[in-house]
Amino acid sequence: xxxxxxxxxxxxAICVSFENRISETISQKVFxxxxxxxxxxxxxxxxxxxxxxxxxxxxxSIIVKKSFPSFPTAFEAARVxxxxxxxxxxxxxxxxxxxxxxxxxxxxEFALDLKFISETKNLSKTEIxxxxxxKIYRVFMLGFLPGFAYMGETDERIxxxxxxxxRLKVPKGSVGIAGKQAGIYPFDSPGGWQIIGKTETEMFTPxxxxxxxxxxxxxxxxxxxxxx
Amino acid sequence: MSLLIKKEGLxxxxxxxxxxxxxxxxxNPNGAMDETAARLINILLGNDExxxxxxxxxxxxxxxxxxDAVFALGGANxxxxxxxxxxxxxxxxxxTSGSVLKFTEKVFGNRCYLAVKGGFKIEKxxxxxxTNLTAKIGGLDGEKLKTNDRIFxxxxxxxxxxxxxxxISNHLLPFYSRFPTVRIIKGAEFENLTAISERDFxxxxxxxxxxxNRMGFRxxxxxxxxxxxxxxxxxxxxxxxxxxxxDGQIIILMADHQTxxxxxxxxxxxxxxxxxxxxxxxxxxxGFHLISIEEAENLLLDFEKDLNFLKIGSKFAFKx
Numbered sequence: 001x002x003x004x005x006x007x008x009x010x011x012x013a014i015c016v017s018f019e020n021r022i023s024e025t026i027s028q029k030v031f032x033x034x035x036x037x038x039x040x041x042x043x044x045x046x047x048x049x050x051x052x053x054x055x056x057x058x059x060x061s062i063i064v065k066k067s068f069p070s071f072p073t074a075f076e077a078a079r080v081x082x083x084x085x086x087x088x089x090x091x092x093x094x095x096x097x098x099x100x101x102x103x104x105x106x107x108x109e110f111a112l113d114l115k116f117i118s119e120t121k122n123l124s125k126t127e128i129x130x131x132x133x134x135k136i137y138r139v140f141m142l143g144f145l146p147g148f149a150y151m152g153e154t155d156e157r158i159x160x161x162x163x164x165x166x167r168l169k170v171p172k173g174s175v176g177i178a179g180k181q182a183g184i185y186p187f188d189s190p191g192g193w194q195i196i197g198k199t200e201t202e203m204f205t206p207x208x209x210x211x212x213x214x215x216x217x218x219x220x221x222x223x224x225x226x227x228x
Numbered sequence: 229m230s231l232l233i234k235k236e237g238l239x240x241x242x243x244x245x246x247x248x249x250x251x252x253x254x255x256n257p258n259g260a261m262d263e264t265a266a267r268l269i270n271i272l273l274g275n276d277e278x279x280x281x282x283x284x285x286x287x288x289x290x291x292x293x294x295x296d297a298v299f300a301l302g303g304a305n306x307x308x309x310x311x312x313x314x315x316x317x318x319x320x321x322x323x324t325s326g327s328v329l330k331f332t333e334k335v336f337g338n339r340c341y342l343a344v345k346g347g348f349k350i351e352k353x354x355x356x357x358x359t360n361l362t363a364k365i366g367g368l369d370g371e372k373l374k375t376n377d378r379i380f381x382x383x384x385x386x387x388x389x390x391x392x393x394x395x396i397s398n399h400l401l402p403f404y405s406r407f408p409t410v411r412i413i414k415g416a417e418f419e420n421l422t423a424i425s426e427r428d429f430x431x432x433x434x435x436x437x438x439x440x441n442r443m444g445f446r447x448x449x450x451x452x453x454x455x456x457x458x459x460x461x462x463x464x465x466x467x468x469x470x471x472x473x474x475d476g477q478i479i480i481l482m483a484d485h486q487t488x489x490x491x492x493x494x495x496x497x498x499x500x501x502x503x504x505x506x507x508x509x510x511x512x513x514x515g516f517h518l519i520s521i522e523e524a525e526n527l528l529l530d531f532e533k534d535l536n537f538l539k540i541g542s543k544f545a546f547k548x
Contacts, residue, residue: 007416010466010496011524015416022461047249049464051488056464058248061525062532075521142254143462143488146363150462186254187362206353206365212253 004086006079011061012046014078016086017054022152022180026053027140031217032089033082042081043067044074050216051141052150057082097219099136102184102199104175106224110198112167117160117177117194129224131155132196137182139218147186147204149214154180166192173198175222182222184214197224229295229381231344234328236375237289239442242348242367243483245278247356251464251487258358258366259467261339261442261483261506263499264402265303269343271538272300272320272396274546279347280357282373284340288331289373291342293323298345298385298392304337304507319395322385337404337507345546346383361442361484394545400534402503407433409515410501413524415470415493417458425452429494430516434478438510442484445508451476454492462490468497468505470516480505480514498524500531 005017016033018026034050037057044063049056057078064074071077106114106129114125121128137151144150154177162178167190170176174185176193183193186203203213214220233240245267246259260266260283267277288306293299301308301317308315309330315321317340323329331340350357350367359367368377421429434449452472465471469481471491478494482505495516497505505514519527 005416008413008496008521009416009464009493010468011413011499011521011528013464013466015463017416017463020459020461047251049251049487051463052461054461054463058251058464058466062529065525065529073522073525075525141462141488142252143464144254144486146253146255146360148254187364189362204363206363211255211354216252 006082008075009056013056013058014075014082015054015056016082019053022052022140024138027138029089030055031095033085036085036089040085042078049143051143095217097138097217098215099219099221100214101221101223102201103223103225104197104199106197110171110174111196112174113163113194114196117158117196120160121158123157128158128196131158132177132182133222133224137220137222139214139216139220141216142212142214145186145189146206147212147214148183149203149212149218149220151182151220152180154182156180160194162192163194166190170195171198173200173203175199229384230378231297231381232292232294233289233373233375233377233379234292235290236373236377237284237287237331239285240289240373241283241359241361242280242350242357242373242379243283243359244280244357246483247354247358247360247366250354254487255354255363256360256485256487257467257483258356258360259483260341262303262341262402262503264503265339265341266343267535268318268396268400268538269300269302269341271535271542272318272394273298273343273345274542275343275345275347277539279343280350280367282342282348282379284331284342285338286331286334286340288340291329293325293327293329294378295325295381296385296390297323297381298389299323300343302341302343304340305335306331306340307333307335308340316395318401320392322390338509339506344381345385345389346381349380349382389546392545396538400538404504404507406508406512407514408501408504408508409517410504411498411519411524411527412470412495412516413498413519413521415495417454417472417492418494420454420456420458420492421494422453422455425454428452430518433513433515436508436510436512436514440510442482444482444485445480445505447478447480447514449477452478452494458492460490460492462488465489465493466496468499468502470494470496482506498527500527
């Protein structure tokens, strides 16, 4: 792995970024770092956002500055804190993941872009769904919309880029592909992912204690409902 | 003990200082676009600075006070009036039951805030009053305010508070302009700009397109270029992040921004200058001035010190 890079996102956030790619090893390192930070938080820390290959630490810069007066800036104090945390990380250990099954309907009325993928990739619709459902996906991160899980990695044979021009309204529950990523829209939303079906499972339930159905680190198994 | 939206406006929502701690679940912070305005009028009224406020766009709603209330307006100037009486921003007013607050013209800015003494009685969602229009939760039923909506007050106004007529001192107010230059700190991909684009980014002005909203402002100006094309995996972004789109135009992420993004990050507007951006509307222009993170942190510290004086002053004014 390359040397991590540190940069400010705002006056209230520092990002430590590993390599610019999606990999389970890097993702595991991000999760381990997140866990370490939660157990040993920085004074003045607000929250952390683990992503594919980076972790961003949000902090109250005034509190951090007051807590670490020997540093010229809160940013510098946070940078040294992250650097130390990285040095003290335990070896990359895989945590047992929750395995979650998601059933979706790949009928033509929901699989808005299945025809397009079929034509682009020269595969039948059945083959595409078979390839898509044949593997277990990892939830790398949540972002974009409340409860939107970025999953990967989609098989190369069906990895299609985002739509040139995004849809103004992707229906809630739509299951989509963007490159080697898979995702589910928790709400009706504008979006450019290629849609292959729709699930009835609620991805976001605002009044529950854990409002998101999926969490970073989960393993997800997709099952396609037989088309009637 | 309430106010009534007699006639709804274009887009009015309940907001506060934003929702922290849930970004990792994709839950964006929301909150007032001009957070400084919302904080200032709350502090002026002796409220907690993160009390709920009404954020209004123009045309703004017509509001009936159904009970005596002490209130203040801040941010944009929408020509607020009680009958013929003009209502200034940043000043404490007393509304008698039945009085009607109207907003008659767009004098300056795009987002006006209304706070009442004691705050609005709104249920918090995930520790914040702010409305999340995407998830349809928070604020008043997760929606924008509609005709006949009622917003209740937390407390009855006290007779002795009704005489107060304070105004926030000018030096504490954001230096609003339709053509501001805002200070920024470097973003992760700033150094990837070509030399010419770096100069253009910091010397040109960029027009706010009509394609701008609470999520972000699309800007129109000289296209900017990176030394080479960058495909980035998504990572966290923040309010004020300036991103470069594939067509060379830039976008500023605003209060309803997504939690993560994958476009190259040129910089981030410093928090005390965000109100200047937040009050812009279509065809206004913005320029960027680069400062160090150290300067940015010191400016913030100075501003918070000033705010503390206001807090002490207000607490004293409203003392029992």
